[in-house]
Amino acid sequence: MNSASSKLLFLLAVATVFSTPSAAQERPDILLVIADDMDPQHMGYRNPVARTPTVDSLIANGTVFEECWMAPKCAPSLASILMGQHPHEHGRFANRHASGSEPQINLNESFVSCLSEAGYRSYMGGKWWFGDIAEAGFESGETNQGSFVRNGQAHLLDWIDTVEPDENFFVWWAPLLPHLPHNPPQAQLDRIRRGQIVVPDYVDPRDRNEFIEKEHNLLAMTAWMDAGLSDVLGHLHQLGRRDNLLVIFCLDNGWSNGRVSKGSLYEKGLQSPLVFTYNGNIPQGDTRDHLTSFVDIYPTVLDYAGIEHTGHEGQSLRPAIEGTDEVWRSHIVELGYPGIALGNTWYEEAYGIAIRSQEWKLIAYLRNVREEDNAIFRIHHVLTDFPSRNKWDLELFNLESDPYEEHNLVYRPEYRDQLNHFAGLARDWWTARTPKR
Numbered sequence: 001m002n003s004a005s006s007k008l009l010f011l012l013a014v015a016t017v018f019s020t021p022s023a024a025q026e027r028p029d030i031l032l033v034i035a036d037d038m039d040p041q042h043m044g045y046r047n048p049v050a051r052t053p054t055v056d057s058l059i060a061n062g063t064v065f066e067e068c069w070m071a072p073k074c075a076p077s078l079a080s081i082l083m084g085q086h087p088h089e090h091g092r093f094a095n096r097h098a099s100g101s102e103p104q105i106n107l108n109e110s111f112v113s114c115l116s117e118a119g120y121r122s123y124m125g126g127k128w129w130f131g132d133i134a135e136a137g138f139e140s141g142e143t144n145q146g147s148f149v150r151n152g153q154a155h156l157l158d159w160i161d162t163v164e165p166d167e168n169f170f171v172w173w174a175p176l177l178p179h180l181p182h183n184p185p186q187a188q189l190d191r192i193r194r195g196q197i198v199v200p201d202y203v204d205p206r207d208r209n210e211f212i213e214k215e216h217n218l219l220a221m222t223a224w225m226d227a228g229l230s231d232v233l234g235h236l237h238q239l240g241r242r243d244n245l246l247v248i249f250c251l252d253n254g255w256s257n258g259r260v261s262k263g264s265l266y267e268k269g270l271q272s273p274l275v276f277t278y279n280g281n282i283p284q285g286d287t288r289d290h291l292t293s294f295v296d297i298y299p300t301v302l303d304y305a306g307i308e309h310t311g312h313e314g315q316s317l318r319p320a321i322e323g324t325d326e327v328w329r330s331h332i333v334e335l336g337y338p339g340i341a342l343g344n345t346w347y348e349e350a351y352g353i354a355i356r357s358q359e360w361k362l363i364a365y366l367r368n369v370r371e372e373d374n375a376i377f378r379i380h381h382v383l384t385d386f387p388s389r390n391k392w393d394l395e396l397f398n399l400e401s402d403p404y405e406e407h408n409l410v411y412r413p414e415y416r417d418q419l420n421h422f423a424g425l426a427r428d429w430w431t432a433r434t435p436k437r
Contacts, residue, residue, distance in 0.1 A: 026306075027168060027304070027305050027306050028168070028244055028245060028246035028278060028281075028305070029168055029169050029170070029236075029241060029244055029245045029246070030115075030120075030168075030169075030170045030171070030245075030246045030247075030248070030301060030304070030305070031170075031171045031173060031232070031233075031236075031245060031246070031247045031248070032081075032170070032171065032172050032173060032174075032248045032297075032301075033055075033173050033229060033247065033248065033249045033250070034078070034081070034126075034127065034172070034173065034174040034250055034251070034252050035055075035177065035178065035222075035225055035249070035250070035251045035252070036074070036126075036127060036174065036175065036176055036177055036178065036179040036251075036252050037074075037178060037179040037251075037252070037253065037254075037255040038178050038218070038222055038225075038251055038254070038255050039254045039256050039261065039268055039271070040066075040271070040273050041256070042178070042218060042222045043055055043056065043222065043273075044056040045059050045060075047219075048196070049192060049193055049196050049197055049198070049219060050192075050219055050222060050223070051188075051191045051192060051219070051222075051226065052222055052223065052226040053226065053230075054226045054229045054230040054233065055226055055229065055249060055275075058247055058249050058275050058277045059249075059273070059275055059277075059285075060284070060285055061277050061279075061284045061285070062247070062275050062276050062277030062278070062282055062283075062284060062285075062286075063276050063277075063282050063283050063284075063286040063287070063288060063321045064273050064274065064275045064276075064286070064287050064288070065273070065274040065275075065287075065288045065290055065292045065317065065320075066273055066287060066288075066289065067271070067289055067290065067291050067292060067358070068250070068271065068272050068273065068274040068292040068293065068296075069270045069271065069272075069291075069292070069293050069294070069332050069356075070250070070252065070253055070270060070271075070272050070293075070294045070334075071086075071087050071093075071253070071294070071334065071335075071337075072253045072254065072262060072263050072264060072265065072269035072270050072334070073094065073095050073253055073262070073263055073337065073339055073378070074127065074129070074252050075092050075095045075096075075129040075130075076092055076093050076094065076095075076337065077252045077253050077294060078127060078128075078129060078130075078174070078252055079092040079105050079129070079130065080293075080294040080295055081250075081294050081297050081298070082105070082107075082110045082111065082112065082136065082298075083105055083106070083109065083111075083298065084111060084295050084297070084298025084299060084309075084312040084313075084314045085295060085312065085313070085314075086293075086295060086313070086334075086335075087335065087337065087346065088335065088346040088347070088350075088433065089313075090105045090106075091103040091104075091105060091346075092105050092129070092130070093335070093337045093341065093346045093349060093350075094337050094338055094339060094340060094341035094349065095129075095340065095378070096339065096340045096341070097340070097342075098340055098341065098342050099344075102129075103344065104130070104131065105130055107130060107131065107132070107135040107136040107137075108135065108136075110136045110137055111297075111298045111301050111302055112124075112136050112137035112138060112170065112172070113136060114302055114305075114307050114309070115137060115170050115301070115302075115305060115307070116137035116138075116139070117137075118305060118306075118307050119167075119168060120168045120170045120305070121139055121163055121167055121168070121169045121170070122137055122138045122139055122169065122170040122171070123138060123139070123140050123141055123156060123159050123160075123169070123170070123171045123172065124136075124138040124140075124141030124142075124172045125141055125142050125148050125149075125153065125155075125171065125172060125173050125174065125175070126142070126143075126145050126148040126172075126173065126174035126175040126176060127145045127175070127176060127252070128141075128143045128145065128174075138172070140159050141172075142156065145174075145175070145176045146176055148175050149175035149176075149177060149224075149225070149228040150175065150176065150177065150224075153228065153231065153232065156171070156173075156232070157231075157232070157235050160236065160239070160241075161239070168305075170301075171232075173229070173232065174252070175225060175228060177221060177222075177224055177225035177228065178218060178221030178222045178224065178225050178255075179221075179255075182214075182217040182218060182220075182221050183217075184217060184220035184221050184223070184224050185220075185224065188220040188221070188223045188224045188227070189216065189217075189220045191220065191223050192216055192219045192220050192223065194212065194216050197212050197215050197216060197219075199211055199212065200258060202259070202384075202404070202406075203257075203258045203383060204383070207258075207383045210383065211257055211258060211383055214257045214382065214383070215257055218255070218257065233247075242279065243279050243280075244279075245278070245279070246276070246281075246282075246304055247275075247276075247277045247278070248274070248275065248276055248297065248300075248301070249273070249274075249275040249277075250272045250273070250274050250275070250294070250297070251272040251273070252272075253269060253272075254267075254268045254269045254270065254271065254272070255268075255380065256268040256380075256382070257382045257383055258382065258383045258384055259384060259404065260379065260380070260381045260384060260386075260387050261380050261381075261382075262378075262379070262380040263336070263339055263377060263378045263379040263380055264336065264379050264380070264387060265334065265336040265352050265353075265354040265363050266363075266387075266405050267361075267399070267403065267404075267405060269379075269380075270334055270354065272294075274292055274296075274297070274317075276300075276317070276321055278304075282321055282322075283321065283322075283323070288320055288321070289358060290317070290320050290325075290328050291328070291329055291330075291331065291332045291356070291357070291358065292317060292332075293314065293332050293334075295312065295313055296314040296315055296316070296317050297314070298312060298314055299312055299314050299315060299316040300314075300316045300317045300318055302316075303316040303318045304318060315328075315329070330357060331355055331356060331357045331422075331425060332355070332356060333353065333354070333355045333425075333426070333429050334353075334354050335350045335352070335354075336350065336351050336352040336354070337349050337350055337351065338351065338376045338377045338378065339376065339377060339378025340375070340376050340378065342376070347433075347434040347435070350366055350367075351365065351366055351367040351369055351377065352364060352365045352366055352367070352369070352389075353366065353426050353429070353430065355422055355425055355426045355429070356399065357422075358399075358400075359398060359399060359400050360396070360397070360398060360399065360418050360422060361396070361397045361399050361405070361422075362394065362395070362396050362397075362419070362422035362423060362426060363394070363395040363397075364392075364393075364394050364423070364426055365389045365390065365391055365393040365394075366391065366392075367391055368389070368390055368391050369387065369388060369389040370388055371386035371388055374386065394410045394419070394423070395408045395410060396408060396409045396415060396418065396419050396422070397409065
């Protein structure tokens with residue numbers, strides 16, 4: 001089946017539900033903000049030294065899901081947002097493949113394609129790993145991730161000016177910020193009170209000065225991202241397009257100094273706040289404890305855009321936002337993959353599986369993880385030890401009492417019931433999805 005036929009069949013299954021010619025005015029414009037390589041502890045609502053007033057305002061004026069998991073690497077995470085599928089479903093489970101041939105996701109089935117077919121005009125700015133943006137439904141964009149926002153965003157602002165008042169738009173805003181290289185402008189460095197940076201107890205005293213230096217740079221990079229977002233929102237305000245704007249904010253994966261983060265199955269690699277702000281249409285200053293995943297963004301966007309959808313594991317968060325949900329998932333699952341895959345089968349490449357409830361979390365290792373192989377694994381461990389693990393190692397954490405996952409309870413007999421329960425869930429998940437051998 002050719003690409004056009006595949007797209008037609010997909011769109012026949014995605015029915016738009018607009019009842020009047022004025023529907024474009026009744027559904028929101030949408031801005032999806034994806035910050036790159038950071039964690040909540042580098043945002044102002046969690047850290048008084050951080051300078052993120054724009055993001056903090058979104059949180060104060062919206063609803064935030066604190067317990068959201070993402071794939072802990074850039075390309076798999078972004079593909080999960082775009083496709084509403086986990087990496088083992090959409091196929092892009094690593095950033096790169098050693099063969100040089102990257103698995104292609106079916107861009108015709110992206111939520112942006114759905115929006116485009118429903119009349120939205122769409123722009124892609126920044127991080128992109130997946131080929132032709134037009135195939136995904138974008139009409140324009142700037143895919144030079146190294147320059148978008150870092151060197152300005154005039155192309156985006158000019159494009160926004162072309163959107164007519166009776167047209168809807170969607171913007172994918174994903175600059176390479178605060179991602180490496182951490183080279184913030186001096187103006188952003190000056191905004192951070194270096195002397196007020198707190199050095200956590202878990203940082204080796206010998207690394208204190210280096211930690212402060214790295215934190216200073218990372219906080220300044222985060223402030224740079226926030227300032228770029230402020231420019232976009234300010235431009236939309238000048239055009240009178242803020243009141244009908246749904247803003248969604250998330251991180252693509254974690255980053256931390258002094259903790260194992262990006263690429264790992266620890267919370268510093270997996271966890272992102274997921275924020276929804278929509279003036280007068282979403283509760284303000286609310287926090288939800290629902291267990292959520294990046295696969296939930298796809299159905300939520302289409303729900304707010306008035307587009308029916310089927311066939312995805314993710315759930316629309318709109319009922320949870322509006323307080324009308326009755327039943328929600330009891331646990332979420334994520335797999336850890338190398339940054340560079342040597343093969344093409346996700347179940348052979350996955351090095352571990354993580355599963356959590358509100359309180360408990362289990363990590364089970366499916367392969368040996370060694371620092372000498374980290375050119376493949378790409379697990380970030382800035383100013384902390386590499387997490388070497390053996391195949392079949394297990395880690396059990398109580399996240400309510402131990403949010404930094406410092407105390408492995410797997411050998412404590414009083415927690416045997418929790419261990420058996422989550423090991424069983426992980427086994428059932430794996431068995432249901434991998435080929436019978």
